Amino acid sequence: MQLHSHIANKLMSYIYQHIETDINIDELAAMHSVSKFHLHRIFKEQMGMNIYETVKSIRLQKAANLLLTNPHSTITDIANQCGYSSQTSFIRAFKERFSSSPKIWRKGGYKSYSDQILSTSSTASISQADFSHLEPEIIKTKPQEAYYIRHKGYNYEIKKSWQKLMAWVYSNNITEYKQIGIYHNNPIVTPLKECYYIAAVVPDTKTKLKESVLPSFIIPSGLYATFEAEGQYGDILKLIQWAYHEWLPQSGFETTTQPSYTEFYTNHFLAKDGRFRVKYFLPIQLI
Numbered sequence: 001m002q003l004h005s006h007i008a009n010k011l012m013s014y015i016y017q018h019i020e021t022d023i024n025i026d027e028l029a030a031m032h033s034v035s036k037f038h039l040h041r042i043f044k045e046q047m048g049m050n051i052y053e054t055v056k057s058i059r060l061q062k063a064a065n066l067l068l069t070n071p072h073s074t075i076t077d078i079a080n081q082c083g084y085s086s087q088t089s090f091i092r093a094f095k096e097r098f099s100s101s102p103k104i105w106r107k108g109g110y111k112s113y114s115d116q117i118l119s120t121s122s123t124a125s126i127s128q129a130d131f132s133h134l135e136p137e138i139i140k141t142k143p144q145e146a147y148y149i150r151h152k153g154y155n156y157e158i159k160k161s162w163q164k165l166m167a168w169v170y171s172n173n174i175t176e177y178k179q180i181g182i183y184h185n186n187p188i189v190t191p192l193k194e195c196y197y198i199a200a201v202v203p204d205t206k207t208k209l210k211e212s213v214l215p216s217f218i219i220p221s222g223l224y225a226t227f228e229a230e231g232q233y234g235d236i237l238k239l240i241q242w243a244y245h246e247w248l249p250q251s252g253f254e255t256t257t258q259p260s261y262t263e264f265y266t267n268h269f270l271a272k273d274g275r276f277r278v279k280y281f282l283p284i285q286l287i
Contacts, residue, residue: 002215004042004046005046008045008046013220015051015055019257025040048150058257059083060082064110066254067106068244069254099113118238120193124237125234126234129238131227131229131243138284140223141219141221144180144202144219146182146217147201148201149164152197153195154197158199161199166270172203174201179267183261186240188241188245200219227279236280256284259283265277
């Protein structure tokens with residue numbers, strides 16, 4: 001299982017970094033010395049989606065953001081940046097995914113789509129959190145090795161994954177570590193029941209593990225806009241929505257295909273009062 005996890009994580013990293021290219025599955029299979037059939041099976045077993053679905057989802061999430069942050073780019077430009085050689089096929093795929101044409105999305109369709117997703121969360125739908133006062137700090141991160149549990153669906157059941165992670169931390173007598181929640185899918189443009197969330201622990205580099213039954217992967221270095229915020233369960237989705245749909249289009253930056261994540265100072269999935277205090281990391285690059 002460790003080998004399968006390693007292959008799937010390496011493949012996912014490759015997809016993120018080469019999403020605008022024609023990703024050749026035969027070449028990737030040869031790169032990992034497995035058959036194409038075996039590569040597909042490993043990936044779906046580990047990630048819950050097949051490779052083609054994953055590539056398509058990441059491309060369209062990227063397009064959804066570029067339409068907002070790059071107002072002077074044509075639809076064809078954005079289609080090409082997201083790995084589509086045909087504008088027609090891009091528009092068809094975008095409509096299928098977001099129930100909106102790229103043109104309508106750009107003119108405000110993203111707001112109703114995102115609000116509809118958040119309305120399926122009883123806590124996010126009633127959240128009155130306002131993050132418009134937040135000022136970002138722009139930072140460059142270093143690579144971090146994270147041990148993790150992947151959870152399908154953004155819901156309160158994530159608490160069980162965090163409890164298992166903490167049991168692993170205590171079993172290894174780890175005293176210095178970070179708690180990081182990674183949004184494998186952007187939860188403001190992906191139905192919450194379909195989102196993959198990663199609960200992760202990054203131990204201090206000096207820590208020697210007694211047991212490493214959990215899989216690990218490297219969170220790559222990157223440029224991020226970071227926001228420190230606090231609130232209660234449900235407010236984090238509003239924070240992510242504000243960051244992508246309010247702050248980002250006015251920022252002079254665009255986001256990348258890397259997922260955003262939160263570093264917890266106080267984890268609302270574990271805190272008795274259900275409150276959080278976090279630093280939110282939004283991946284960015286200059287337009």
